[in-house]
Amino acid sequence: MTRRISIFLIVMLLSLCLTGCWDREYLKDLHLAYTAGYDLNDEGMLQETVELIIPPENEQLNTKNEIHTSVGITARSASDNLRTKVRGNIRFNKYGFLLIGKSLAQKGISPIMDVNFRDPSNPTSNVRLLIADGKASDLFEPKMVGELKLGEFINDKIKSLEQMSVFFPAETMDTVFRAMMDPGQDFAVPYLAKEGDNIVAKGVALFHNDQYTGSLDVEKGLMLVLLKGKKGTNARITKRVDTETGQKDRGTITINVGRKRIKRKFDVKVNDKGEIEVDLKLNLQAVVEEYTGGRKLDEPEIKKINQDLSEMLTRDAETVLHEIQKANSDVLGVGRKLIAYHNKEWKTMNWSEDYRKVRFRPQVEVNIVDTGILQ
Numbered sequence: 001m002t003r004r005i006s007i008f009l010i011v012m013l014l015s016l017c018l019t020g021c022w023d024r025e026y027l028k029d030l031h032l033a034y035t036a037g038y039d040l041n042d043e044g045m046l047q048e049t050v051e052l053i054i055p056p057e058n059e060q061l062n063t064k065n066e067i068h069t070s071v072g073i074t075a076r077s078a079s080d081n082l083r084t085k086v087r088g089n090i091r092f093n094k095y096g097f098l099l100i101g102k103s104l105a106q107k108g109i110s111p112i113m114d115v116n117f118r119d120p121s122n123p124t125s126n127v128r129l130l131i132a133d134g135k136a137s138d139l140f141e142p143k144m145v146g147e148l149k150l151g152e153f154i155n156d157k158i159k160s161l162e163q164m165s166v167f168f169p170a171e172t173m174d175t176v177f178r179a180m181m182d183p184g185q186d187f188a189v190p191y192l193a194k195e196g197d198n199i200v201a202k203g204v205a206l207f208h209n210d211q212y213t214g215s216l217d218v219e220k221g222l223m224l225v226l227l228k229g230k231k232g233t234n235a236r237i238t239k240r241v242d243t244e245t246g247q248k249d250r251g252t253i254t255i256n257v258g259r260k261r262i263k264r265k266f267d268v269k270v271n272d273k274g275e276i277e278v279d280l281k282l283n284l285q286a287v288v289e290e291y292t293g294g295r296k297l298d299e300p301e302i303k304k305i306n307q308d309l310s311e312m313l314t315r316d317a318e319t320v321l322h323e324i325q326k327a328n329s330d331v332l333g334v335g336r337k338l339i340a341y342h343n344k345e346w347k348t349m350n351w352s353e354d355y356r357k358v359r360f361r362p363q364v365e366v367n368i369v370d371t372g373i374l375q
Contacts, residue, residue, distance in 0.1 A: 031052040031053070031054060031066075031086055031087075031089065031090050031091070032052065032053040032055075032090075032091055033050050033051070033052055033053075033090055033091065034051050034052075034053050034065070034096050034097075034149070034150075034151035035050070035051040035096060035097045035099065035140070035150055035151040035154065036048065036049070036050045036051075036097070036098055036099070037049040037050075037098070037099035037100070037101070037132070037136030037137055037139065037140060038075065038078075038098075038099070038100050038101065038104055038112050038136060039100075039101035039103070039104055039135045039136050039137055040101065040103055040104045040107070041071060045071045045072065045073060046071065046072055046073065046074060046075060046077075046078050046104075046112075047069060047070070047071050047078070047137065048069065048070050048071075048072070048075065048078035048079060048082060049067065049068070049069045049099075049136060049137040049140050050067070050068055050069075050082060050090070051065050051066075051067055051140060051143075051149070051150050051151050052065065052066045052067075052068060052086065052090065053065055053149070053151075054066055065143060065144075065149045065150065065151075066086075066143075067140045067143055067150075068082055068085055068086060069082075069137065070082035070085065074111070074115070075111070075112050075114070075115045076115045079115075091121075096126070096127065096128065096151050096154075096155060097127065097128050097129075097130055097151060097154055097155070097158075098112075098113075098116075098127055098128070098129050098130065098173065099130045099131075099132050099136035099139060099192075100112065100129070100130070100131055100132065100136055101131075101132050101134065101135045101136040101137070102131060102132060102133055102134060102205075102212060103135075104136075105131050105205070105207075105211070105212035106211060106212050106213075107211070108209075108210045108211050109129075109207075109210050109211075109212075110180065110210040113173060113176075113177065116173060117173075117177060124172065124173040124174050124177070125172055125173075125174045126172060127172055127173045128158060128170065128171070128172060128173075128189075128190075129171060129172070129173055129176050129189045130154070130158075130189060130190050130191075130192055131189055131190070131191050131192070131205035131212060132192055132193065132194075133191060133192065133193035133194075133202050133215075134193065134194065138194045139154075139192060139194055139199055141194070142197060142199070145199070153199070154192075154199065157199065157201070158190055161190065161201055162232050163232040163233045163234060164222070164232055164234055164235070164236070165222050165225045165226070165230075165231045165232040165234065165235035165258055166190075166201060166203070166204070166218050166221045166222055166225070167188075167189070167190050167204060167221065167225070168225045168230045168231060168232045169230055171187060171188070171189050175187070176189065179207075180209060180210045182336065183335060183339075183351060184330070184333060184334075184335025184336035184337075184338060184339045184346075184351070185330060185331075185333045185335060185336050186206070186207050186208050186209070186329045186330045186331050187207050187331060188204040188205060188206050188207065188216075188221075188224065188329065188331045189204065189205050189207070190204065190205070191203050191204055191205040191215050201218055202215065202217065202218070203215055203216045203217040203218045203220065203221040204216050204221040204224065206324060206327040206329035206331065207329055208327065208328045208329050208330070208352070209352075213327040213328055213329055214323065214324075214326065214327030214329065215327075216320065216323060216324075219316075220316070220319070220320050220323065222235060222237070223313070223316050223317060223320045224320050224324070224331065226257070226262065226282060226284070227280060227282070227317060227320065227321070227332060227362070228331070228332060229262055229264035229266070229282075230262075231257070231258045231262060232258055233258055233259075234256055234258040234259070235256060235257045235258030236254055236255070236256050236258070236289065237254070237255050237256075237257065237309075237313070238252060238253070238254045238290075239252070239253060239255075239308075239309060239312055240252050240253075241253050241293070241304075241305050241308040241309065241312075251291065251292045251293025251294060251295070252290070252291075252292045252293075253288065253290065253291045253292075253293065253305060253309075254288070254289045254290035254291075255286035255287065255288055255289065255309070255366070255368065256286065256287045256289050257284040257285065257286050257287075257366075259287050260284075260285035260286075260287070260369065261285065262282060262283070262284060262285075263282070263283035264280075264281070264282055264283075265279065265280070265281040266278070266279075266280055266332070266337075267279040267280075268334055268337035268338060268341065268342070270338070270342050270345045274345065275357070275359060276334070276338070276354070276357065276358045276359065277358075277359045277361065278332075278334055278358055278359065278360045278361065279361050279363075280317070280321075280332075280360060280361070280362045280363070281362075281363045281364075281365070282313075282317070282362075282363070282364045282365065283365050283367070284313070284364065284365065284366050284367070285367055285369045286309070286366050286367065286368045286369065286370075287368075287369065287370040287372075288368055288370065288371045288372055289372070291371075297368075297371045302368050302371070305368065306366050306367055306368055309366040310364055310365050310366045313364040313366060314362060314363055314364045316364075317362035317364050318360070318362055321360040321362060325355065325356050325358065325360075326356075328352065328355060328356060330351070330355050334355065334358055335351050335355065
């Protein structure tokens with residue numbers, strides 16, 4: 001009995017030493033920011049647009065969303081001004097997306113992102129960075145898309161496009177920040193636009209350092225993902241090919257190279273003249289998902305189609321590599337390879353100028369490994 005009393009007294013004494021919940025906040029008093037966007041307004045001020053999720057007054061009701069806008073000279077001041085307009089406090093716990101307008105992205109995104117990395121209460125590891133063609137605020141106009149709130153719709157759209165290999169892997173504010181700090185690596189993020197009442201994917205936005213420098217359309221965005229040796233669950237490519245050797249008739253074939261492993265060889269060299277040469281070879285194993293050539297896909301036919309597809313995708317790769325060089329965006333990390341394996345030469349380079357002089361030699365080889373149940 002004495003032992004039990006002693007344990008009870010110890011527990012009671014320890015309880016007195018414990019602190020209470022002194023900084024609690026009730027959910028009903030909070031507005032959760034899910035999507036935020038930034039633009040430059042006509043006066044050169046920073047305009048912030050935020051989608052707030054409003055908790056229901058009782059359990060029988062659903063949450064609703066509200067769109068609010070404020071202006072400031074910095075991201076923090078714009079956010080503080082926004083807080084003066086809404087009832088309750090704003091928390092970024094469920095913060096999912098940061099949309100930046102094109103004109104602002106051209107000037108540089110570091111000042112906008114700075115507050116997120118300095119404030120430990122703002123999440124960054126799962127926040128996706130997106131670029132808007134035009135103003136980011138335009139994408140907030142349809143508060144609801146069907147039955148989905150704006151942030152929910154964008155979330156589903158981005159995930160779907162990642163599965164299609166238009167963007168891959170997922171870029172977050174953390175990965176973007178690391179790329180901005182790395183002199184040998186640039187990055188690319190999803191590029192969205194407003195067309196009528198629809199939010200559509202325009203492709204990928206290319207960056208050099210922290211500035212938007214160009215873009216690729218959806219088809220070229222998929223090729224860029226493959227050149228990086230990455231893929232989602234699907235990577236579909238549709239081309240018109242010769243249906244028989246010596247024939248001018250052409251059929252349409254859709255292949256999926258996302259179901260099989262990609263073999264990639266990425267060699268960066270510096271020759272005796274100091275020129276940078278990059279050999280980039282891809283071996284894609286393809287599954288035929290659609291074929292309108294009207295002929296049986298026998299061995300000779302497959303061999304000819306493989307050759308056609310290899311030549312066409314090699315030309316596509318050359319086009320994409322030309323465009324990312326034109327945008328001065330080293331999204332493949334050629335500079336990172338130079339830092340690691342040719343550091344002496346790297347130290348003598350001005351990468352912002354020398355990257356455009358890199359000689360890329362791409363080669364894409366396609367091998368059809370599955371033609372479907374019809375064969």
